[in-house]
């Protein structure tokens with residue numbers, strides 16, 4: 001279960017690009033602070049935050065709380081929105097036909 005270090009992470013929908021920017025900033029800050037570690041990303045989070053999306057519209061980032069091990073997954077389609085959820089395990093593209101994101105094609 002979640003711990004005091006990570007239970008401030010909102011498990012919520014990300015309806016707008018502005019919400020996505022806030023979520024990205026939060027995760028970047030918590031990673032830099034050493035609370036979380038990035039365990040999967042289909043595009044470098046700092047580049048996404050800077051607007052360098054490499055023509056991708058779907059982004060998936062996973063973070064693990066270094067204290068309690070809870071894994072957080074943030075999937076966003078920049079055209080339709082996204083959400084932050086707790087994931088059971090670290091994403092392995094090989095389990096999804098080498099897709100970069102769960103349940104979807106690479107692009």
Ligand SMILES: [Zn+2]
Nearest residue numbers: 003006065068
């Ligand atoms: Zn935690």
